[in-house]
Amino acid sequence: MDDNGISAAQFHCLQQLLPRQGWTHTASDGGQNQFVGWEAHLRYEKDGAILTLIQGERAGRAYYTWEANPKAIVQMQALLQHCAQEVQ
Numbered sequence: 001m002d003d004n005g006i007s008a009a010q011f012h013c014l015q016q017l018l019p020r021q022g023w024t025h026t027a028s029d030g031g032q033n034q035f036v037g038w039e040a041h042l043r044y045e046k047d048g049a050i051l052t053l054i055q056g057e058r059a060g061r062a063y064y065t066w067e068a069n070p071k072a073i074v075q076m077q078a079l080l081q082h083c084a085q086e087v088q
């Protein structure tokens with residue numbers, strides 16, 4: 001996939017963590033992806049930071065990733081570290 005790939009556990013942790021930390025879920029979108037799978041996008045915003053969590057399936061394989069504007073990229077490492085501590 002790409003450098004922003006995350007695990008299913010991290011994806012689900014972020015879905016729960018973001019609202020608890022004041023992020024607002026502002027949009028959801030999804031649908032068929034390249035005729036061989038599907039993809040869903042969940043957009044969150046906080047203080048000008050925009051983070052989109054992406055979950056999908058392509059050719060029978062699930063994947064999880066994210067996209068972010070520069071303000072959200074700065075925060076992503078701390079969010080993922082928090083999720084790593086919750087999993088332990």
